[in-house]
Amino acid sequence: MTRLAALLALIACAGGAAAARLPSRRLTLRACAAQPPPQPSQPLPPPPEGFTVADEWEVPPGCSERRITEVLMEHRAADFPSATAAKRLVRRRQIRVNGNVVGTTTNVAAGDFVQRLERLGAGLRPLQRSDVPDGMTVLYEDEHLAAIYKPAGIPVHSGGGGDGSSGEEAKTTAYAPKKSVRTFLPSLLAPTEEVGALRRPIHVHRLDAATSGVLLAAKTQTAVRELSRAFADRNVRKRYRAVLIGVPAVLGGDGGFNATAAAAVDSSEPHVISAPVDGRASVTEWRAVNITRSLRFGYLTTVDMWPRTGRKHQLRRHAAEVLGCPILGDTKYERIPHGDEGNFGISHGMGLFLCAVELRLAHPLSGQDLCIAVGEPPKFTKTREREHRRFLDLADAGAAQDDDVEM
Known part of the structure; x- marks a missing residue:
């Protein structure tokens, strides 16, 4: 019994010693994981001021x-x-x-x-606040990004007309002011104190100069990177409001001057246009909001449009070339509506009736859902009311009994 007791005591002692060594081994592992990052072999100069x-x-x-x-x-x-x-x-x-x-x-x-x-903060000295054009306002702003309302007629950046014209052509158009949205952003937005602040805020997507609406801008490097990735991955939902000349064939109209092009509308998914732009696949979702009688145009159709792809002038070309109903005021893609040669260019000088009215996305840092929306420009409503009133006043009594059709 004495020998057995001694053996058991020896085993217990060995087990206790092993158990005592385990915590120290774990402490050693923790110490390795918590080691500071490598340091330079010689002192480095401090970063410049700012x-x-x-x-x-x-x-x-x-x-x-x-x-x-x-x-x-x-x-x-x-x-x-x-x-x-x-x-x-x-x-x-x-x-x-x-x-x-x-x-x-x-x-x-x-x-x-x-x-x-x-950067520790914005480094550009802004213009005077009074230099910001009328109508350009801040819709949303935090330390990393902002959304502004861009009025029609102001390019997002200098160098072109924004309506498809070259830099030289833009000098002779109404959409070639000396200053652009990029110029005004430092005056419009508050400086950020976040690490990685841009020298000045910068837009992360574009709108044609003639198009009004919601425009996103980044204030930090992180926001630029994440917002650019969101647009590239098509994780930003954009809604546009437009007024079209005529009634698309899928709504019972004659398709305007190009009825055969209406066949490109995807009938398997109502109100979806799938037609290439410059040889690249392009998809636009749309729905009618209002159809108004007009003495000059016959009908005006107000639509909401959601581009699923981001080709140059995609909405304008899909409206004119596929639906056969160009956007009112589109000087580049408007053609002869309803085969009436006397109406060519009749809406020129009215401005483009296209507005980016809503953006939906996840905040690039917090992940919170953002919905930034505005109403349609007042000229949309005024034009519909004026055109319908003229129709009622001057059209034949029998034809003038049709009211606006709400979709």
């Missing part, structure tokens, strides 16, 4: 000597999804290697220390 170091890392062993843009894309793919994004930040002098500003052709190798700098 900037902070947002990210820094050492190029790992085994990494062959390559250009800085390739290294950024490989080791920080979330921040640099493309070569363009990497080159942009390098050119802005916001990438340092071993404390030195680099160029897009600079090579880095294993052991080099890379830093990414970001």
Whole structure:
């Protein structure tokens, strides 16, 4: 019994010693996981005034000597999804290697220390608030993004007319002011204190100069990246309001001047246009809101349109070329409605009756659902009322008994 007791005591002692060693082993693992990031071999200069170091890392062993843009894309793919994004930040002098500003052709190798700098606040001195055009207002704003209302006639950025004209042609059009939305954004929006603030806010999508409506702008690098990705992945739902000349064939009209093109309307999904634009697949969802009698145009059809793709002038071309009912005031795609040659260009000078009235998306940082909406421009309602009143006043008594048709 004595020998057995001694053996049991020895086993218990060995088990206790093993158990006592386990916590220390776990502590060792925790200590390894909590080690600070690698530090440069020699002190680096501090970032310039107005900037902070947002990210820094050492190029790992085994990494062959390559250009800085390739290294950024490989080791920080979330921040640099493309070569363009990497080159942009390098050119802005916001990438340092071993404390030195680099160029897009600079090579880095294993052991080099890379830093990414970001602004601590907006760096552009804005214009006077009084310089902002009438009608350009802020619909939503936070520290990362904003939504504004862009009036018709103001280009999003300078260099073109926004209605399909070149820069030279734009100089002779009404849609070529010296300043653009991009010029006015710093005056319109409050500066952000977020790390990664842009030098000045920038739009993340476009509207034609002749088109009014909701426009999104980013105030930080993170917002630019995430909003651009949302638009590229078609995760932003856009609704436009337009007034068309005539009645589309699918609603019982004659299809305007191009009735055969109405066959491109996808009958398997009502009110969906699937027709290529410049050889690229393009899809537009639409529904009628109102049909109004008009002495000059016969009928005006007010529609809501949701582009599922984002081709240049997609809505304008689908309306004119597929539905056969051009958007009222479209100087580029309007043709002879209803075969009446005397009506060619009759709506020119009225402005384009197309407005981006709603944007739906998830906030790029919080994930919260955002719905930014405005009503249709007053000229839409006034034009419908005026045209219908003229029809009632001047048309034959029998034809003038038709009222507006609400869809």
